[in-house]
Amino acid sequence: MSSFPPPAGAEEWDATGSEASRVLEQVVAKFRGMLGAAAARHRLDPTERDALAQELRLRLWHALKDPATIGSVSATYVQRATMSAALDLLRRRRDREQALPDDDFSPSPALRSSERADVLLEASDVAQAVERALLVLPESRRAVVRLHLRGYEREEIGTLLGWSEAKTRNLLYRGLEDLRNELTRLGFGPEAT
Amino acid sequence: MNDATLRQAYDALLRDRAGRAEPLGVSLETMCDVLDRKGSEESRLAAIDRIMAHPRLAEEFEILRAAHTAGRTAQRRTFAAWPLAIAASLIAAIGLGTWVAKRSGDGSDTLRGPSVAIPLYAPAETALADSARVFLWSGNPDATQYLFELSTAGGSPLFSAATSDSSLVLPDSVRLAPGASYFWYVRAQTPRGELTSPLRPLVTRER
Numbered sequence: 001m002s003s004f005p006p007p008a009g010a011e012e013w014d015a016t017g018s019e020a021s022r023v024l025e026q027v028v029a030k031f032r033g034m035l036g037a038a039a040a041r042h043r044l045d046p047t048e049r050d051a052l053a054q055e056l057r058l059r060l061w062h063a064l065k066d067p068a069t070i071g072s073v074s075a076t077y078v079q080r081a082t083m084s085a086a087l088d089l090l091r092r093r094r095d096r097e098q099a100l101p102d103d104d105f106s107p108s109p110a111l112r113s114s115e116r117a118d119v120l121l122e123a124s125d126v127a128q129a130v131e132r133a134l135l136v137l138p139e140s141r142r143a144v145v146r147l148h149l150r151g152y153e154r155e156e157i158g159t160l161l162g163w164s165e166a167k168t169r170n171l172l173y174r175g176l177e178d179l180r181n182e183l184t185r186l187g188f189g190p191e192a193t
Numbered sequence: 194m195n196d197a198t199l200r201q202a203y204d205a206l207l208r209d210r211a212g213r214a215e216p217l218g219v220s221l222e223t224m225c226d227v228l229d230r231k232g233s234e235e236s237r238l239a240a241i242d243r244i245m246a247h248p249r250l251a252e253e254f255e256i257l258r259a260a261h262t263a264g265r266t267a268q269r270r271t272f273a274a275w276p277l278a279i280a281a282s283l284i285a286a287i288g289l290g291t292w293v294a295k296r297s298g299d300g301s302d303t304l305r306g307p308s309v310a311i312p313l314y315a316p317a318e319t320a321l322a323d324s325a326r327v328f329l330w331s332g333n334p335d336a337t338q339y340l341f342e343l344s345t346a347g348g349s350p351l352f353s354a355a356t357s358d359s360s361l362v363l364p365d366s367v368r369l370a371p372g373a374s375y376f377w378y379v380r381a382q383t384p385r386g387e388l389t390s391p392l393r394p395l396v397t398r399e400r
Contacts (some may be wrong), residue, residue, distance in 0.1 A: 030262070061392045082260045083257070084260075086256055086257050090257070113258050122301055126194075126198070126205070127205040127209065130206060137369055139239055139242055140234075143238040143241040146245035147245055149199060151200070160241075162230050163243075183194055
């Protein structure tokens, strides 16, 4: 692979606007990292993940591109711009999906399953029982249990709700216990593992 | 029923739900309120319950949560970064350059943020429309391929290409208008992952 040596004056060129670039790339890198972690858990489509990161990069670039004003752009603004970019993208996606006729609706590529139909059918009874059992739980415990079943760690649940580790653990364990008791009552006891 | 079985069952339930054209029922603004912990705990738990019961909502929530966390990280770091940059310049000016190097040269997670993975060399940020045709960046020894992208100021992709060299000449089919703004950046693919250059503006001028 060939590489040109840096041309004369290269450092000076690169220094211009580099503070803005650093802030921007810092946010985008963190965003991509978080989406990467979420991708494994929630099967986010890599193409969409890249599009999201690029959208965020463009938005922030527009906000931070002028090195002369970088100092006046507050950190709060960076956070707002980050959220705003993600919101705009999701709004556009919702609009696109609403515009589709019902017959054209299909799950996103991220949600398509490659599992065999017979496996899905077999799991269906248990899945329906889990949903019925969840609906019996008090709302506070049900939300925590759903987060847990979606793969959220206890620490993440606590951070999201502003709860202490002890409170999170307590409510989650009680919720899971309630869920298992209800499943047993529905005929899906401990042996159904 | 153990945790793994419960999760598999719940996963199957959501997969089934993903195929149905049900109304989503939770606004994006409500999701933001959950992330900002606005409103009563009761209302936030109710929202989370609905979000986690629908795969599309859960996916949207995950995306917003990533943006929320990334933005907050920047908030913590940028306040620290800009004064530090000024302080570093002053310290260097009075001969304490060694101290500065020690503080700012240790990789991607310092207060200054990630270092520039691929320095961009040319063209300059302001260049003649006719001459801003050769793009040049620093080669990385681990790079197997570079992905170049040039976009308009509005964000529309104008030209993109993959190359194994650390330079690229715009094809004749791509015309840069005088007095217009563009930006470009390069991604390097390496066996250990992808490195990204900063975004670099390009403002074209007439003679």
